[in-house]
Amino acid sequence: MATTPLHLSFLLLCLSFLIKSQAKHVPALYIFGDSLVDSGNNNEQKTLAKADYAPYGIDYVVGTTGRFTNGFTVADYFSESLNLQHLPPFLDHTNIIEPSSAGYNFASASAGILPETGTTAGKNLNLRMQVGFFRRIVSTILKSRFKTPGRMSRHLSRSIFLVSIGSNDYAVNYLVPRFYNSSRVYNPEQFAQLLVNELGNHLQEMYRLGGRKFVVFEVGPIGCLPAIALKRAGPKTPCVEEINDVVSIFNAKLALKINHLSSTLRNSTFVLVKNFNLMHDMVKNPSRYGFKDSRNPCCIVSEANGACIPDKTPCNDRDGHVFWDAAHPSSAANRIVANEIFNGTSLCTPMNVRKLINAHKL
Numbered sequence: 001m002a003t004t005p006l007h008l009s010f011l012l013l014c015l016s017f018l019i020k021s022q023a024k025h026v027p028a029l030y031i032f033g034d035s036l037v038d039s040g041n042n043n044e045q046k047t048l049a050k051a052d053y054a055p056y057g058i059d060y061v062v063g064t065t066g067r068f069t070n071g072f073t074v075a076d077y078f079s080e081s082l083n084l085q086h087l088p089p090f091l092d093h094t095n096i097i098e099p100s101s102a103g104y105n106f107a108s109a110s111a112g113i114l115p116e117t118g119t120t121a122g123k124n125l126n127l128r129m130q131v132g133f134f135r136r137i138v139s140t141i142l143k144s145r146f147k148t149p150g151r152m153s154r155h156l157s158r159s160i161f162l163v164s165i166g167s168n169d170y171a172v173n174y175l176v177p178r179f180y181n182s183s184r185v186y187n188p189e190q191f192a193q194l195l196v197n198e199l200g201n202h203l204q205e206m207y208r209l210g211g212r213k214f215v216v217f218e219v220g221p222i223g224c225l226p227a228i229a230l231k232r233a234g235p236k237t238p239c240v241e242e243i244n245d246v247v248s249i250f251n252a253k254l255a256l257k258i259n260h261l262s263s264t265l266r267n268s269t270f271v272l273v274k275n276f277n278l279m280h281d282m283v284k285n286p287s288r289y290g291f292k293d294s295r296n297p298c299c300i301v302s303e304a305n306g307a308c309i310p311d312k313t314p315c316n317d318r319d320g321h322v323f324w325d326a327a328h329p330s331s332a333a334n335r336i337v338a339n340e341i342f343n344g345t346s347l348c349t350p351m352n353v354r355k356l357i358n359a360h361k362l
Contacts (some may be wrong), residue, residue: 026082026228026356027155028103029075030211032130032202033164034118035109035328038068039076040089042109048120049110055299059318059331068109069324070298070314071331075105075162077338078215081353082160090133091125101145103159104137106130112169113198120172120179123303127165131202135237138209156210157267160356164202164217165274166254169195170247171222171327192250207265209221213356215341216258217273219252219309221280226297227306238283238295244276249277255349269359271348273341282322282333289336292320301326 108125110118223243306326
């Protein structure tokens with residue numbers, strides 16, 4: 001029997017209910033990272049790395065918030081798929097007055113795995129600081145909310161820990177020798193290993209504090225960012241592949257680290273998001289994903305740092321651009337990545353996030 005529009009609507013309704021009922025297994029989301037998932041932690045920091053002005057947030061539900069895109073970040077779409085609220089920045093004073101029950105966003109623009117990364121722009125919350133804030137949350141807010149250690153342990157073991165960091169360790173550290181000497185101290189293999197070891201230590205600390213389900217992102221193809229590609233590759237070459245090759249060394253080592261942690265940390269599940277190839281293909285073959293422009297930022301950017309110039313009118317076809325500014329994806333590109341993370345079959349290994357939700361090992 002042929003499927004009628006009524007039957008199709010019913011099937012979609014059932015699928016939506018199934019996804020939301022699965023998502024209820026996830027009580028909270030804890031976000032660690034940089035500007036790709038920052039929701040405004042840098043707003044009150046003494047730094048140039050801010051997005052607390054128009055046209056950032058032009059398509060977000062409440063306008064400008066400090067998100068480095070026109071609308072939603074990957075983390076926002078992720079939260080919606082988990083049937084959770086968009087998480088405000090951890091440093092928002094309302095988190096002190098009324099602590100969040102849906103988790104916390106510790107991500108900070110310009111931050112890196114290494115403490116010194118991004119500090120030429122000013123202060124940020126590096127990964128060590130972010131994990132330190134989470135440690136404080138566990139020992140204070142969560143301890144008071146859950147009356148027994150067992151209840152807190154169940155909460156944390158069912159929550160998801162999203163980690164998206166490392167791009168700045170290359171883009172504003174290793175690849176800018178006029179500010180950092182890391183490229184003179186380490187060759188690409190050594191630097192990648194340094195980063196992966198540090199990241200691994202922080203993931204183990206999150207595990208020690210109670211985390212069991214982790215979603216860890218690769219570093220994307222930063223050689224394809226307009227801030228880099230338009231300056232170094234010229235108008236006909238979409239990416240600087242020599243830079244992407246350096247980043248790929250990190251991603252290969254990250255995969256090995258994730259496999260090691262999965263096999264050694266009891267009852268843990270680590271999902272590796274292999275976003276490098278997806279973003280690279282978006283740039284090389286934009287029409288395949290419904291984009292018209294994968295080279296130019298949608299907003300009018302500053303030549304100095306690639307950020308949107310305040311109050312300048314951006315392009316009209318925002319959903320037709322892969323990039324919002326010279327370093328960050330558009331909301332439309334973020335939506336594609338997030339959907340693949342949650343529902344796809346090839347972006348994540350060993351499973352997508354929908355399966356991770358139901359991966360009960362405890």
